[in-house]
Amino acid sequence: MMSSRDKILAAVKQNQPDASALPSLQGLSGNMPGTLDAYRKVLEGLGGSLFEIKNESEITPLLKEHYPHLQRIVVATDVQREWLNEDPHQLENVDMAIVPGQWGVAENGAIWLTEQEIGVRVLPFICQHLAIVLPRQQILPTMHEAYEKIGAPQTGFGVxxxxxxxxxxxxQSLVLGAHGAKSLVVFIIGE
Known part of the structure; x- marks a missing residue:
């Protein structure tokens, strides 16, 4: 004999709507350029900073110059990554996390990160300051293009x-760093 729960679930399963194609987003992308200048303008308007670099070796000197007080820096791409298996609560004293980004979006200054690159989901939120390294050619004009590039997520977490x-x-009192990093610096790498 089926329980009430099983009957309800069976009825729901039997009465699923037919699958339909997603609507076309053609024409919704607007005229936002996917340029570094457009991205920089929005990012700086949000309170972030941007540095153009040729290679990752330029990051450390720039951090020493602009963030001289940093004590604990965690680099998500480090091969060693001793911090990876730490209890996430042990990451609370990370002054700066440096993580790679996949896609930047000019219209809103956002950058797509996944757990594949950052290792620990909490890392970009628990650190005091966040640095994201993004290849110049990975800047897209709008979120529509970003979602097309991302497609179906391949990892368990993305943000x-x-x-x-x-x-x-x-x-009207604005507080930066209220729920996560107090500052964001984006390093745009490449020519």
């Missing part, structure tokens, strides 16, 4: 991050 976290109260 778009745009600028340092912020919140404002009813008195």
């Amino acid at each position: 778009f991050i745009a600028g340092p976290s912020k919140t404002a109260d009813i008195e």
Whole structure:
């Protein structure tokens, strides 16, 4: 004899709607250029900073110059990655996390990150400051193009991050770093 739960689930399964194709997004992308200048303008408007570099060896000197107080820096692409198996609570003292980004979006300054690159889901949110390394050719004009490039997610976790976290109260007092990193710096690599 079927339980009430089993009857309900069987009825739901039997009465599924037919699958239909997703609607076309043609014409919704607007006229936002997918250029570095367009991306920089939006990112800086959100409170982030951007540095153009030729290779990753330029990152350390720039961090020393602009963030001299950093004590613990975690680089997601390090081969060693001793921190990878740490209890995520042990990452609370990370001053700067440096992670690779997959896609940047000019219209909103966001960058797509997945757990495949960052290793630990909490890393970009628990650190005091966040640095994302993004290849210049990976900047897209709009979120529509970004979703087309991403397609069906291949990892268990992905997130778009745009600028340092912020919140404002009813008195219009803006607080940066309210729910995550206090600052975001994007290193655009390549010519």
